[in-house]
Amino acid sequence: MPDPLVLTADVRTELVEKRSRFLTRLHRVTAVEEAEVLIRAARRDHPDARHHCTALVIGETAHSAEMNRSNDDGEPAGTAGMPMLQSLLHAELVDTLAIVIRYFGGIKLGAGGLVRAYTAGVEQAIGAATLLRRTQLVIAELEVPLAEAGLAENAVRIWAAAQAAQVEPTRYSSRGATLTVLVPPEDLEALSADTARWSSGRVTVRDVGRRTADVPR
Secondary structure, three states, X not given: OOOOEEEOOOEEEEXXXXXXXXXXXXXXXXXXXXXXXXXXXXXXXXXXXXXXEEEEEEOOOHHHOOEEEEEOOOOOOOOOHHHHHHHHHHOOEOOXXXXXXXXXXXXXXXXXHXXXXXXXXXXXXXXXXXXXXXXXXXXXXEEEOHHHHXXXXXXXXXXXXXXXXXXXXXXXXXXXXXXXXXXXXHHHHHXXXXXXXXXXXXXXXXEEEEEEEEEEO
């Protein structure tokens, strides 16, 4: 199963279908309460719109989410909220709220037309979004003497930049410095080899656990 995706930032797009305007908003959320606040804000911003349809996915993965729900907001059952939700799930998005605000243009679209329009609105917004991949990274630690902390930090940051790994702030104590790198499991061996090279074997890499992180795709 692929890693789930999350939004980097909110997205707003617009789609026009037979004179009806479909304004889509995508928001990153982690709780139902956050989503409800955003839905109320959308209603305040667009009080004259005919419908404010929503879809929500919250959880670790799209297909085993802790929470997913949808609302047709007056559209025929199954023609708005559920297609929006399926678009989020198909894209593997989690912790995401989709709101589609419809201004009726005077021409009825029919059930099939509504499904296509609400689906297209969310897909268009997803296509415009910058997404991050949520994955499990190894927490790797290196302990070095204080006198070698500068050399170690420089070497680790150069390696991490080339591998798209994440370096956390160095922790200092009276005994030395601890460097922490969040690295994909498949790159742990490469980090160990590079560390052995620049330290002439004096420093080793310890796997101290796992952490969920949002990283570039």
